[in-house]
Each structure stands twice: as structure tokens, then as C-alpha cells.
Amino acid sequence: xxxxxxxxxxxxxxxxxxxxxxxxxxxxxxxxxxxxxxxxxxxxxxxxxxxxxxxxxxxxxxxxxxxxxxxxxxxxxxxxxxxxxxxxxxxxxxxxxxxxxxxxxxxxxxxxxxxxxxxxxxxxxxxxxxxxxxxxxxxxxxxxxxxxxxxxxxxxxxxxxxxxxxxxxxxxxxxxxxxxxxxxxxxxxxxxxxxxxxxxxxxxxxxxxxxxxxxxxxxxxxxxxxxxxxxxxxxxxxxxxxxxxxxxxxxxxxxxxxxxxxxxxxxxxxxxxxxxxxxxxxxxxxxxxxxxxxxxxxxxxxxxxxxxxxxxxxxxxxxxxxxxxxxxxxxxxxxxxxxxxxxxxxxxxxxxxxxxxxxxxxxxxxxxxxxxxxxxxxxxxxxxxxxxxxxxxxxxxxxxxxxxxxxxxxxxxxxxxxxxxxxxxxxxxxxxxxxxxxxxxxxxxxxxxxxxxxxxxxxxxxxxxxxxxxxxxxxxxxxxxxxxxxxxxxxxxxxxxxxxxxxxxxxxxx
Amino acid sequence: xxxxxxxxxxxxxxxxxxxxxxxxxxxxxxxxxxxxxxxxxxxxxxxxxxxxxxxxxxxxxxxxxxxxxxxxxxxxxxxxxxxxxxxxxxxxxxxxxxxxxxxxxxxxxxxxxxxxxxxxxxxxxxxxxxxxxxxxxxxxxxxxxxxxxxxxxxxxxxxxxxxxxxxxxxxxxxxxxxxxxxxxxxxxxxxxxxxxxxxxxxxxxxxxxxxxxxxxxxxxxxxxxxxxxxxxxxxxxxxxxxxxxxxxxxxxxxxxxxxxxxxxxxxxxxxxxxxxxxxxxxxxxxxxxxxxxxxxxxxxxxxxxxxxxxxxxxxxxxxxxxxxxxxxxxxxxxxxxxxxxxxxxxxxxxxxxxxxxxxxxxxxxxxxxxxxxxxxxxxxxxxxxxxxxxxxxxxxxxxxxxxxxx
Numbered sequence: 001x002x003x004x005x006x007x008x009x010x011x012x013x014x015x016x017x018x019x020x021x022x023x024x025x026x027x028x029x030x031x032x033x034x035x036x037x038x039x040x041x042x043x044x045x046x047x048x049x050x051x052x053x054x055x056x057x058x059x060x061x062x063x064x065x066x067x068x069x070x071x072x073x074x075x076x077x078x079x080x081x082x083x084x085x086x087x088x089x090x091x092x093x094x095x096x097x098x099x100x101x102x103x104x105x106x107x108x109x110x111x112x113x114x115x116x117x118x119x120x121x122x123x124x125x126x127x128x129x130x131x132x133x134x135x136x137x138x139x140x141x142x143x144x145x146x147x148x149x150x151x152x153x154x155x156x157x158x159x160x161x162x163x164x165x166x167x168x169x170x171x172x173x174x175x176x177x178x179x180x181x182x183x184x185x186x187x188x189x190x191x192x193x194x195x196x197x198x199x200x201x202x203x204x205x206x207x208x209x210x211x212x213x214x215x216x217x218x219x220x221x222x223x224x225x226x227x228x229x230x231x232x233x234x235x236x237x238x239x240x241x242x243x244x245x246x247x248x249x250x251x252x253x254x255x256x257x258x259x260x261x262x263x264x265x266x267x268x269x270x271x272x273x274x275x276x277x278x279x280x281x282x283x284x285x286x287x288x289x290x291x292x293x294x295x296x297x298x299x300x301x302x303x304x305x306x307x308x309x310x311x312x313x314x315x316x317x318x319x320x321x322x323x324x325x326x327x328x329x330x331x332x333x334x335x336x337x338x339x340x341x342x343x344x345x346x347x348x349x350x351x352x353x354x355x356x357x358x359x360x361x362x363x364x365x366x367x368x369x370x371x372x373x374x375x376x377x378x379x380x381x382x383x384x385x386x387x388x389x390x391x392x393x394x395x396x397x398x399x400x401x402x403x404x405x406x407x408x409x410x411x412x413x414x415x416x417x418x419x420x421x422x423x424x425x426x427x428x429x430x431x432x433x434x435x436x437x438x439x440x441x442x443x444x445x446x447x448x449x450x451x452x453x454x455x456x457x458x459x460x461x462x463x464x465x466x467x468x469x470x471x472x473x474x475x476x477x478x479x480x481x482x483x484x485x486x487x488x489x490x491x492x493x494x495x496x497x498x499x500x501x502x503x504x505x506x507x508x509x510x
Numbered sequence: 511x512x513x514x515x516x517x518x519x520x521x522x523x524x525x526x527x528x529x530x531x532x533x534x535x536x537x538x539x540x541x542x543x544x545x546x547x548x549x550x551x552x553x554x555x556x557x558x559x560x561x562x563x564x565x566x567x568x569x570x571x572x573x574x575x576x577x578x579x580x581x582x583x584x585x586x587x588x589x590x591x592x593x594x595x596x597x598x599x600x601x602x603x604x605x606x607x608x609x610x611x612x613x614x615x616x617x618x619x620x621x622x623x624x625x626x627x628x629x630x631x632x633x634x635x636x637x638x639x640x641x642x643x644x645x646x647x648x649x650x651x652x653x654x655x656x657x658x659x660x661x662x663x664x665x666x667x668x669x670x671x672x673x674x675x676x677x678x679x680x681x682x683x684x685x686x687x688x689x690x691x692x693x694x695x696x697x698x699x700x701x702x703x704x705x706x707x708x709x710x711x712x713x714x715x716x717x718x719x720x721x722x723x724x725x726x727x728x729x730x731x732x733x734x735x736x737x738x739x740x741x742x743x744x745x746x747x748x749x750x751x752x753x754x755x756x757x758x759x760x761x762x763x764x765x766x767x768x769x770x771x772x773x774x775x776x777x778x779x780x781x782x783x784x785x786x787x788x789x790x791x792x793x794x795x796x797x798x799x800x801x802x803x804x805x806x807x808x809x810x811x812x813x814x815x816x817x818x819x820x821x822x823x824x825x826x827x828x829x830x831x832x833x834x835x836x837x838x839x840x841x842x843x844x845x846x847x848x849x850x851x852x853x854x855x856x857x858x859x860x861x862x863x864x865x866x867x868x869x870x871x872x873x874x875x876x877x878x879x880x881x882x883x884x885x886x887x888x889x890x891x892x893x894x895x896x897x898x899x900x901x902x903x904x905x906x907x908x909x910x911x912x913x914x915x916x
Contacts, residue, residue, distance in 0.1 A: 392720075443720050445728030452710075452734070456702045464680040465647040467631060487713040492557040492630055492780040495680060496703055503710055505718035 008387055009033040011477035015389070015510040016347060017379060019165035020401030025474030028163050034379070037164055041375050044205035046167035049153035049197055053146055057194040057219050060146060061293030064190045065285040067142040143189035147182060150193025151412040151426060159400050170204045170375070171196065172396065173346055175427075178215045178257060179434035180224040182427050187223040187282075192427040195220035208339065208369035209330035216253060216326060217295045219282040225249035225432060232278040232303025245303075250274035252432045258329040260338030269310055275303040276314060277322045336364035342437070343378060349390050350438040356383040389479065389509035392439035395422035397510070398451060402502055405475050406462050418457070422450045455502035459495045468497030472504070479506045546813040548848065548889045549763050550771045551803065552652060552882075554682055555796070555820040556634060556746075557780030560834050561841030562826065562872060563789055564603075565617050565854065569596035572861035576826050580786050580834075593617070597854045602793035605801040606845065610852055613916070615800075615845040618881055619856035622822060622874030628836035630780065633821030637878070638683035640902045651901045652773055653687030655886060658896040675772035677759045678746055685773035692769055694762060696744070696754040703747045703777060707734055747778035749795030756799030760806030763814075774799075779820060783831035800845050812847035815885050815915065819878055825870050826861060839872035842881060848889055850916040877908050884911035 004012070010026045010033035017037055022028070029036040055063075158168055175196045182189040199218040203211035215221050222228045230246035231238050238244065250273035254265045279302030283290040290296040297319040307314050307321065312328060314321045329335060340361035344352035356378070363377035378384055393401060399419055403409070410418075419426050423446070429435050436442075468488045472480050484504040491497035501507060566582035567573050568590060574581045582590040582598060590598035591607045597619065599607050609615035625636035625644065632644035640651025656674050674691035676682065685691055707729060714722035728734035745751040759772045776796060781788050796818065804811050823840030839859070844851065859865050859873035867873040879902045886892035886901070887910045898906045 439720065443724050445724045445731065445733050448721070448724050449728050449733045452702050452706065456706075460679045464683065464686070467647075469631070481717055483713055483716045487709060489629065489631075491709070492703070492705070493634070493777060494631055496706060496709075496777075497631065499702070499706060500709060500713065504713065505721055508721070509718075 004385060004387060005478070006030055006033055007478045009385065011479045012385055012387065013037045013164055015401075015479070016384075016391070017164060017166050017169065019159055019168055019397075020404045020507075020510075021475040021477075022160065022163075022404045023407050024163075026477030027474070030477075037166060037379055038376065040162060040164055040166045041205065041372050041379075044167070044372065045162050046171060046201045046204045047158035047161050048201070049150065049158050049193070051149050051153045051157075053149035054153055054193065054197065057191045057198060058291060058293035060190050060194055061187065061219060061282070062285070064142060064186060065292065068186070143182075143186050146190050147193065147427075148412040148416070151415055153193075155400070155403055155412065155415050156409045159404060165404075166375075167204055169397075171201050173343070174200045174204060174211065176429070176434040176437075177342065178211075178221065179429050179432055180220045180427065181429055181432075184224050188220055191220045191223075203371070205372045205375075206370075207330075208335075208364070208371055209327050211371075212257065212326050212330050213323060215257070216249065216277070216322075217280060219293065219295060221249065222280060222282055222295070225252055227277060228281040230274060230278050230280075231301045232275060234305075235278065235301050235303055237298070237301040245271065245274045245278065247271060247274040249280075250277060253277075253326075253329070256433055258326075258338070259332055259334040260341075263332070263334035263338060265310060272307050272309045273325060276307050276309065276325050278303045280319070280322060330369050331365070333361075333365060336361040336369075340364055340374070343374070344384075346437050347378060347391075348384050348386075350440075353383050356381055387479070389506065390439075391510050392442045393508055393510055394435060394437070394442055395419055395424035395447070395451075396426070396435075398422070398508060399454070401507065402455065402458050405471070405502075405507075406458050406498075408458055408461050410461070418450075418454045422454060423447050451508070452499070452503060455499045456495075458502065459498040462498065464494060466494065466498065468494055468501050471498060472501045475501075476504075476506045481506060546848070546889070547810070548770065549807065549810055549814040549846075550885065550890060551759070551763070551814065551816045551846075552684055552771075552773050553796075553799070553816060553818045554634070554638065554684060554773070554775040555779045555818060556775055556777045557630065557820070558633070558822050558824055558836060559779045559820040559840055560781055560785060560789065560824040561619060561839065562824070562834075563785065564600050564793060565593070565619055565841040566590055566598050566600070567596060567619075567858065567861070568592075568598045570858070570861050576861050578828055580828055580832060593854055596858070597856075600789065600793050602790055603797040605797045605804075606843065609800060609804070609845050613852040614847055614849055615843070616849055616851040616914075617854040617856075618842040618844065618876055618878075619854055620839045620859055620872055620874055621842050621876040621878050621881065622839050623878050625822060626838060628822070630821060630836075635683065637819060637821045640684075640879070642904055647683060649687030650682070650684035650773075651882070652684045652771060653689045653691070655890070655892060655897070655901045656689040656691075656771065657687070658900055659890060659892060673770045675759060675762055675769040677755050677772055677774045680775075682773045682775040685771075692762070694758060696751070696758050701745045701747075702735075703745075704735060705778065705780065707736065708783075746774075746776050749791055749798065752776050752792075752795035753798040753802050756802040757806055760803045764807050764810050781824070781833045782829065782835060783833040785828075785833040796843075803846075813889075814846035815848045815889050816843070816845045817882065817885065818843035818845075823872055823874075826866050826872055827870065837871035838867050839874035842878060844881075844885075844914065848915050850913055855911075876911075879905050879908045880911040881914065883908065884914040886910070888912075888915035 007026065007030055010030040013029060013033040013036065014021045014026055159165065178200065180188050180192055180195055182192045195218050199214040200211065203214060225248040226246045227249040231243040233244045247270055251270045253273060254263065254270060255261050259265055279298040281296060281298050281301065283292050283294050283296045285292045289298055299318060302318065305316050309325050314325050340357045341352055344357050344360060348356060359381055360374055360377050364374050367373040396419060399415065416426055424435055468491065472485060472488050484506055488497045488501050491500055562577065563580065563582060568582060568584055584590050584592050584598050588601055590601055592598050593610060597617065606615050623637045624642045625633045635644040635647055638650045639646045640654065653674065674685050674689060676685045676691045676693050679695050681693060707725065711725055714725055725734065729736050744754065746755065755774055759774060762768050763772055778792055803816060807814055819842045820840055822836060822838055824834035824837040826837065829835050857875040859875050863869055865873060883897045886897055887894060894910055
């Protein structure tokens with residue numbers, strides 16, 4: 001393949017490996033785009049989500065336990081009160097609203113806050129639902145409050161930095177690879193963000209084995225895939241022989257997290273791994289097992305005895321038995337193949353070029369899962385820089401690119417509503433396999449319809465003086481087609497021009 | 511900025527009584543010419559209105575041949591309404607016709623800004639910024655005019671100087687600037703404009719088969735509007751939305767201590783294809799907004815001037831898709847009790863090939879700035895010096911048009 005010019009590399013680095021251009025456009029890295037990308041790997045640049053409500057998993061779970069207790073008591077009191085003296089519901093409307101005065105002139109960004117609106121019925125319904133959910137309970141619903149704070153920290157924080165944002169893209173990739181869903185339970189709802197902050201981000205540029213262990217021992221994953229209730233059939237905790245194994249986490253560890261569905265394991269291996277990780281659970285409030293809200297190894301629930309998984313025998317040495325099994329799964333050739341395929345599919349093409357997959361998988365194996373080395377192999381290959389934009393941005397990537405490019409910082413419930421409407425509710429995939437990563441899933445007429453509304457919403461929100469013609473040429477650089485430039489230039493209004501820019505193939509693809 | 515959800519309260523604003531608004535902090539607009547308490551309302555039609563369809567020169571011997579299938583006539587099922595022996599009015603505008611008969615509406619035909627190219631953005635910049643060249647997007651002429659007008663009521667010194675009202679999701683450039691303005695938007699949701707899907711289809715057809723396919727699917731299944739039909743769904747690009755914006759603005763302007771000027775922008779006038787149907791519907795929205803202003807302004811209507819202007823006109827000839835492309839000269843509308851109406855003001859250039867600009871556009875013979883200046887001087891008491899220096903810089907040679915105000 002012919003060498004591309006630096007301008008093309010800059011545009012590809014931003015769209016294919018990054019989060020999309022920000023207001024500086026592709027020029028910000030045009031001097032040495034591939035060098036800039038490698039630097040983000042060398043610097044291991046993963047931005048840290050920050051905010052006063054972004055606490056540790058343990059603290060969040062302790063707060064949740066307190067919240068649950070408080071709610072229980074409130075319900076009991078309410079029941080008592082209702083039984084004693086039924087009262088009329090008090091009608092209370094929201095305070096009347098006045099038109100906004102724009103003391104600094106109509107060009108100030110805040111002056112238009114009143115005017116930005118979700119832009120059609122479906123969109124409004126989706127957003128409305130999210131809001132309704134928030135407003136329903138008498139007391140603020142703590143798990144959703146925390147989720148909103150986590151979303152705010154990302155969309156108004158980490159996605160804005162650094163120039164390319166490769167680390168953030170990787171955080172999104174790994175959080176989807178090790179998906180949890182907030183719809184599972186209140187525990188997952190409240191710690192999904194902490195899970196990403198604690199188990200994913202610190203290891204994005206580290207070793208796969210470390211990320212794997214951090215994930216499988218995190219309270220979010222233990223709750224999401226039911227391992228906290230799994231009991232060794234022959235353990236002390238099962239003296240009455242009434243309880244037993246839950247294979248969920250073990251199965252998904254093999255099928256989704258490591259070897260892959262055709263990775264050569266059997267049902268026996270699933271059951272064996274389930275036995276190996278019995279006792280991996282979360283300390284509850286009473287603190288008998290350890291600090292409330294943290295991962296603990298409950299020896300009493302652990303299945304005693306040596307276990308043989310995929311031909312290797314693991315002595316029963318408590319939590320070490322599982323740690324060693326995961327370490328071997330992490331370095332298994334099938335895992336290298338599985339991860340390499342997913343990475344190449346995610347960054348390069350829906351049908352991953354086999355040669356590139358082999359290169360990446362070989363690096364994974366050779367370096368024992370050193371992820372920085374794996375990414376270097378990926379971005380160092382010319383195959384990864386084909387200027388044809390074949391991938392369709394997922395709704396999450398589309399939203400991210402829109403916000404980066406526009407500089408807009410919508411409220412987190414608006415972002416959540418938009419993502420839900422576009423078909424990718426945040427941290428809420430339908431199953432543990434996460435969201436799909438191919439165009440056929442995202443390129444649907446429903447999806448496009450909602451993207452049109454979201455693009456229109458953002459175009460309505462940006463400062464009206466932004467010229468869509470300079471916007472497309474700055475943010476798409478050499479990827480901009482003449483047809484798109486023409487369609488944008490011929491738009492009736494600046495707002496419509498921006499909407500067309502956001503919906504152009506070059507912006508929706510990467 | 512942040513994207514905020516509209517609350518039910520805001521939805522209720524229009525339905526609520528004027529008492530909801532505390533206008534006490536806004537001063538009376540003093541020093542108006544002729545002892546009036548005037549109202550001035552520019553309305554921008556974004557997309558370039560075809561003046562030859564809105565106000566057809568049915569008496570011009572070359573009009574029918576030029577416009578062929580989309581030519582208007584004063585007879586037949588969709589007859590245009592005769593304004594005088596030469597000009598007629600599009601049949602979708604009965605309210606304007608009524609005002610015209612009452613001497614409260616006029617047309618300025620073959621008019622244009624100084625802009626002579628064909629880009630909407632640049633044309634709108636020139637129309638709204640008041641500069642002769644595009645690219646000066648910091649402030650609009652209406653805002654600079656507000657800044658320069660005599661200060662508020664001497665009875666309440668130090669009171670707020672807010673006199674302007676910006677209507678819609680985005681403040682039109684014409685009213686943006688240093689002078690503080692009030693923002694108000696009707697509660698209607700902001701829909702995707704009707705002509706977005708056809709524009710995207712055109713783009714995808716040429717560049718992306720996958721997106722072309724899903725857009726086609728969306729349109730054929732009704733998930734995405736086909737764009738050929740202007741539906742009543744609110745927003746500045748459909749008739750209902752226009753009327754709502756006008757009604758809401760009028761209620762605020764009608765307040766004794768409310769703002770005295772308001773800027774509105776209606777969208778969707780870029781009629782490259784299927785022009786007849788689009789204008790049939792859009793002009794209803796514009797026409798109903800005249801009625802809404804008259805109704806809601808009540809006694810203030812007699813001191814009101816509305817100016818409807820667009821960035822440029824359209825080609826004289828019809829294109830291959832029953833529409834017209836970007837042109838130059840077009841029609842502007844004046845309406846309100848303060849207007850000396852009942853006439854079409856035009857130095858008609860003619861429609862023969864040699865009379866068209868570049869052989870394709872209605873030539874512009876009246877500078878829109880003269881119209882604005884005329885209203886500013888005679889209705890608002892603005893000084894011609896201020897207008898030539900700050901409001902329309904470099905326009906000394908463009909004299910205020912006399913006799914527009916009754």
C-alpha cells in the first residue's frame with residue numbers, strides 16, 4: 001500500500017484510532033500523526049474520570065446498602081402512616097418560568113440554553129423516559145445519581161482529552177469486551193462506572209492478565225454474572241447440600257473474556273472453572289468476611305480440592321487456584337487469537353484482515369499479553385491505515401465524536417437519552433457479549449433516523465456563528481469528499497449545514 | 511452551552527396570561543418619532559424566497575414564458591390575488607391581501623442586499639450583519655441599531671435597557687450583539703427540517719450506498735419523512751411553527767413594558783425542487799403570522815412595522831425539477847398599522863433575457879438597506895448618520911427610503 005500523506009494519517013489517527021477531531025481539527029496532529037499516536041501509547045495516556053461522586057466501589061456499595069436500608073424504613077413508615085390516616089395527595093406544580101434575559105448579548109453560549117430542545121417526539125420520549133425514571137422516586141435514586149455523575153465525568157471530561165484519545169477509545173473497547181449491564185441490579189447500576197475506573201482503565205496499556213484478574217474479581221462483575229452466590233457443592237457453606245454452583249461467570253470468562261466461543265473448551269471446563277472460582281464474592285455490610293463492598297475470598301464457600309482445566313491441574317490454594325487458572329487462560333493461544341480478532345475488527349474492518357490479526361495475535365503471545373506492544377503492532381501495520389473508511393461509528397462513538405467536534409457539553413441525562421434512542425444505552429447491553437461491533441448492526445433506518453435527530457439537536461445547540469464549511473474541512477481534513485463539502489455549502493442555513501456535516505458518511509464512518 | 515430539556519412550564523408559557531411575565535424591569539421605548547410607541551419586527555426567510563412566485567409580475571409580457579409550468583395567473587383554480595394592474599399576490603396569502611387592501615401592507619419588489627453571489631450562509635451574513643461583505647458575523651444591524659437609539663424613558667433612569675426580543679432556538683444574527691436582548695422560543699420541539707432527508711439522499715446516492723440504502727428504507731417505511739410534505743409539527747420551517755413564533759413574539763411585544771423590536775427567522779424557502787407545493791404551504795405560515803401579529807399586538811398594531819426579507823432571490827427560469835436555483839432580486843414584504851401600504855414599490859427591471867442579471871436573475875433595483883433605513887428613521891427616530899456609520903457601515907450612498915411609514 002502506498003504511503004499516505006501526513007494529512008491523511010492525521011485524519012485517520014483521529015477518526016479511526018481516536019475519538020474524532022476536536023475544535024482544532026485535524027491540523028492539531030498533522031506534524032507527526034503516527035508519532036502522536038505512538039506517544040499516547042508510550043505515555044500510557046488513559047484519562048481519569050473525576051468528580052466528587054466518583055468514589056471507590058467499596059464506598060459506593062456501602063452508600064447503596066445505607067440507601068437500601070433508608071428506603072426500606074421509609075416504605076415501612078409510609079405504610080404505617082397510610083394505614084393510620086389516608087391523606088389527599090398534594091398537588092404541586094413546578095414554579096412558573098420566565099423568558100431568559102441575555103444580559104451579555106445573544107451570542108453568549110448560555111443565552112441559548114433555554115432554546116436547545118430535544119428535537120422530535122421519539123427523541124423526546126426516550127429522553128423523557130430517562131428523566132421520568134429519575135423523578136419518580138420521592139428520594140433521589142442513588143444508583144442513577146451516581147450513574148449520571150459517571151456519565152458526566154466521561155462525556156464532559158475524559159472524552160475531551162488528549163489530542164487523539166486512543167486510550168479512551170481503548171477504555172470503551174475493553175469496557176465493552178468485559179461488559180456489565182446496569183439493568184442487572186442496583187449493585188451493578190451504582191458501580192458500573194467504578195468498575196471501569198478500577199478494573200479497566202488502570203490496565204488498558206498494561207498486561208491483559210492483570211486486567212482479566214481485576215475484572216473477574218470486581219464486585220460489579222461478580223454481581224453481574226452471579227458469582228457472588230455461587231457455592232462449592234462440597235464446601236463448608238453447603239453443609240446442608242442445598243446450594244451449589246452458578247456457572248455464569250465461568251462460562252462467560254471462557255466464551256467471551258478469554259478463549260472465545262470456539263476456543264476449544266468443553267462444558268466440563270466451564271463447570272471446573274466455576275468450581276475454581278467459588279468463594280469469589282463481595283463482602284456485605286455486616287463485614288464478617290471483610291471490608292464491606294470489597295472483593296473477598298470466602299474460603300467457606302470454595303469448592304475444596306485440585307481442579308483440572310484444559311488439561312492443566314490447579315492445586316487448591318484458595319484464591320490462588322483461580323488466579324493461576326486465569327493467568328493461564330490469559331496466555332492461551334486461543335485468547336491471543338480472540339483478542340486480536342476483536343481489536344482488529346474494532347479498529348480496522350468488520351471483516352478483519354487475517355494477516356493483521358496474525359501479526360497482532362503473535363505479538364500478544366510473544367509478549368505474554370503486553371497490551372501496549374499489541375497496540376503498537378496494530379497501529380504499526382500499514383494495513384491499519386487504509387484510507388477507505390469502512391467502519392460505521394457506533395452510537396457511542398458517534399455521540400463522542402459529535403461532542404468533541406462541537407464542543408457541546410449536554411447534561412448527562414440528555415446524553416443517556418440520546419444513546420438509548422440511537423440503540424446503544426450506556427453500560428446497558430442486552431447481554432454479557434456487549435454491543436456489536438459491525439456496520440450491519442448500527443446502519444439501520446431506525447438508527448439513522450435517531451442520528452438525524454441527535455445531529456440536529458447538537459447543530460441547534462452550537463454557537464450560531466460556526467461556519468459549517470470551515471467546520472467540515474477542519475474536522476474531516478483530507479477525508480472530506482467534494483460531495484459532502486458541496487452538500488454542506490448548499491445547505492439552507494448554517495444549522496442545516498452542520499447537521500449535514502454530522503450526518504455525512506465521512507463523519508459517521510471511521 | 512448545555513442542551514436543556516424543555517419543562518412543561520415552558521410549554522405552558524404561550525397559553526398563560528401576560529401576567530406571568532414580570533416586565534416592570536424593562537423601560538418604555540421612548541423618543542419614538544411622531545409620538546408613537548413603535549414596534550419593529552424583521553422576519554428573515556432563510557433559504558431565499560422566490561419573489562417571482564410570491565408576488566408574480568403577471569402584467570410583465572415575459573413572465574408566463576419564463577416561468578412556464580410554475581407561472582402564476584389571476585384566473586383558474588389557484589388564481590393569484592391581483593394587487594394592481596401589474597403585480598399579483600400568491601393565493602396562500604389572504605391575510606396579507608386584506609392588510610394590503612386596508613393600506614397596511616406593501617411589497618418592495620426587485621429588491622436585494624448588496625450581496626451578489628449565491629451562498630446562503632454568506633447571503634444571510636450580509637442580510638443580517640448589515641455589512642457589504644460576508645464574514646462579519648459578530649453582530650447584526652438590528653442590535654447595533656438598538657445600541658444607538660436614544661436611551662430609555664427619562665422617568666426611570668438606570669432601568670434595564672433591554673428592548674430587543676430574539677425568537678427561536680438560535681438568535682438570528684440580525685439581533686445578536688452587545689445590546690442585551692431577551693430570548694424566547696416556543697415550546698415546540700425542534701424537528702429535523704423537511705428538506706434534510708432529500709439533501710442527505712442526494713449526498714448518500716453519490717457517496718455511500720449503505721447509507722443510501724438505509725435512508726431509502728427509512729423513507730419508504732415512514733420512519734423518516736420523505737421531505738416532500740411540510741407537516742404541521744412545529745419549528746421555524748413549517749406553517750404551524752411560524753404562526754406560533756409570531757403569536758408568542760407578539761404577546762411579548764404587546765406588553766406595555768415589553769421589548770419593542772423582535773427578530774424572527776423562518777426556514778425552508780430554498781425551493782430547488784417542487785417549488786409550487788412547498789411555497790403553497792410555507793406562504794400560509796408566513797401569512798398566518800401576519801394575522802397573529804395583528805391580533806395579538808392589539809392597539810400596538812397601529813404603531814407596528816414588520817419587514818420580511820430573504821438573503822437573495824431565485825433564478826428567473828425554472829430548473830429541471832420544477833424549482834428554481836439561487837438568484838438575486840426578490841420581493842420583501844412590509845406589514846403593520848404604521849406602514850403606508852396598499853402599493854407595490856418597485857423600479858421594475860423587466861424580464862427579457864437582456865434585462866436579467868447575468869442572463870438568469872431578476873435584477874435588483876432597490877437596496878434593502880434603504881428600506882430598513884426608511885423605517886428606522888421615520889418609525890424609530892434613528893439618525894441617518896448612525897445608520898450609515900454603525901448600522902450599515904459604508905452605506906452613505908444608500909439613502910433612507912422616504913414615505914414608508916404612515
